[in-house]
Amino acid sequence: MLQRILFTNPRLYPRNHLQFNLPFTISSLSSLFPGKNLVQTDNIDAQIVSLCRKDRSFAAAASLFNNAFTSGTTPSPKTCNFLVNELREAGKHELAFSVYNKMTHVGIKPLFYSLAALLEYLVKSPEPSYALGVVGLIWKSGFEVNVYLMNLVLKGLCQNGEIDKAMEVLQEMANNSVKPDVISYNTVTNALSKAKRVFEALHLMDRMKKAGCFPDLKSYTNVLDGLCKLGKMEDAMVLMEEMKENSFDVDVVAYSALIKGFCNKGNADKVEELFHEMLERGVTPNVITYSCVLQFLSTMGRWEEVSKMVKDMTGKGIHPDATVYSGIIDGLCKNQKTAKAVSMLKLMQDKGEEPPVATYNSVVNALCKSGLISESFDILKMMMDKGKKPDLLTYTTLVKGLLETGKVDDAIMIFNSVFEDEAYIQPDVIAYNTMIIGLCKEGYLIEAETFYQKMNEAGIHGDEVTYSTLIGGYLKEGNVLQCLEIWKNMIRDKILPTSYTYGILIDGFCKLRMVNIAKGLFLKLKNFGFSPQVMDYTTLMTTLCKEGSIDEAKMLFQNMKEMKNCEPNIVSFAVMINGALKSGDFEYGMSILTDMFQRGLVPDKILFSTLIQRFSDAGLMDEAKQLFERMVSKGFKPDCFDYQNLLMGYCLKGDMNEVLSLLHRMADEKLVLNSELRATILTCLCHCNELNMVDLLPTFSQDGLKEDDEIPCNDFLENLQKLHSEIPKLGS
Structure with a gap:
């Protein structure tokens, strides 16, 4: 709420004027003064003043004002301006604008604080740039514009995402005599930082200093937080040192931002250093700081430190909230500490903190991944007993867990019983895809096709994953005709295949030894502008080597090495080395083996053993012995x-x-x-x-x-x- 003191007599201000390019003309605002004269009544004035000051009945005062206009009686200009200001101070901006609009429509000239009320209304509107027109109107009316009003304009522009416009206004302020203050600069630097334009914010801070307006603690923390969120931790630490040099006490907000930034980087040493530093400097961590550190420690599996920190936290009177507990549980789940995650979930409930559905889902997911399906259903029951309704993700996770543990019938039963009840939860494409993927992996293609049909009947359109999964499933079974039928449906439904689908097709046809079709698909993939993936190259090279087409495989491998963002991996090299040695091309095999080592790629034990066998069978014992010794040096034990x-x-x-x-x-x-x-x-x-x-x-x-x-x-x-x-x- 604006304070009266900010709208003091304009004569107290020096006559310094701001000029802007206005989003609408001053004449358009001035056209609100047509000049209709109505009868004024002292009784109406007194009632409006009484309703505002004694009863604080602002809506009633505005209603009385409107009734007066309707009846042909208008309050005095003083009362009209008074009412606008009272409504503004009460936060009734819509009513204030309505009164302003009516009073100016009958020729009553707005005073400074009425114009300020109009400006405050506009900066909170969907078009805050219109407030610049009011700035011009204030100036044209003979009043002065103060920095507080300009800060309102800056805030409105920034909150509406018009940061570039705000920077223009800030520059105009600096060029004119309404000198920006620290709030002006902070408003814009904060907006820049939140918009990930943090280096522009740093540049603006430099301009701020040159203008003789020195940053305060908020200036630094705004930009520091932006740097940390972008992961620019070196720059953030430099800024913190500058804060210390300028005798600012780094507060819990700044420390929390830095700690979170280093947590995201996985820098445990720096997290620990900053946490101890803030304690030594007498800065008490808040729940946000603890939440961040605890989740980080949980993710790293440092459970003793987690337990100690929770005790330290409660000892300082800071009780872990749902966010803290959920962070710990999430870390436990990610580290496969499912038993501890379940225990922490129960402890959280015992402490009166009800876990959100997302936390229950994390535990259910972790249990399913560990194959503990029965325990997952226990969590589901616990969740429902607490009045929490499982969501789509909960059931999709359970279905996925059942499928991955081979419990296909149970998965189908859960899906049908939950998702076919329209009053309960509607499955989405992800839920159906989960079912189709699981069924195809287990070889239940007829059932997968049934769910595909159900999906269509429910009006849910399959995506690339849906069709690609079915295509891959049918190719795995050798059913090429049905694979082509699914491909036709995919094109019919205007789902354009990407490298993902082509990769599945190439892999499937290679495994069926239909290498010519696979090669044609590979060329089609490239012709359509897609970049083949490492797996696409490797799959095709494997098939070519098995067929004895080593020269074609060599050409493909060379093409792969020349491609950007498609570096051969250890499997690609293994395929080609093995293929070359098997075909008797030892010179080529040795050359790419050398290339592999030069790239820093280290074979696994199986590849080392295979290469030793190949060279030994060929009588190349020096090479075989070198590989043997290299294998030992890499920590692999000979068998x-x-x-x-x-x-x-x-x-x-x-x-x-x-x-x-x-x-x-x-x-x-x-x-x-x-x-x-x-x-x-x-x-x-x-x-x-x-x-x-x-x-x-x-x-x-x-x-x-x-x-x-x-x-x-x-x-x-x-x-x-x-x-x-x-x-x-x-x-x-």
């Missing part, structure tokens, strides 16, 4: 399969020194041998020219070792030495 491939490779090359070296290494590592590796070791020893080892094989089998027995390498070799003294000791 019987790896040693078996190396032993056979060296054995075939006749390199018995390497064979014995590997046996020594296996013994040192206490490797447990399976039957296949024992047979390989015996085969290698039989190939040793210095020993006649052929007779060892039947003697060994008579030693009581069955085919599937496992035995440590060292024990196996010692048994051989006991049976046949001519075998040298390992390492001799």
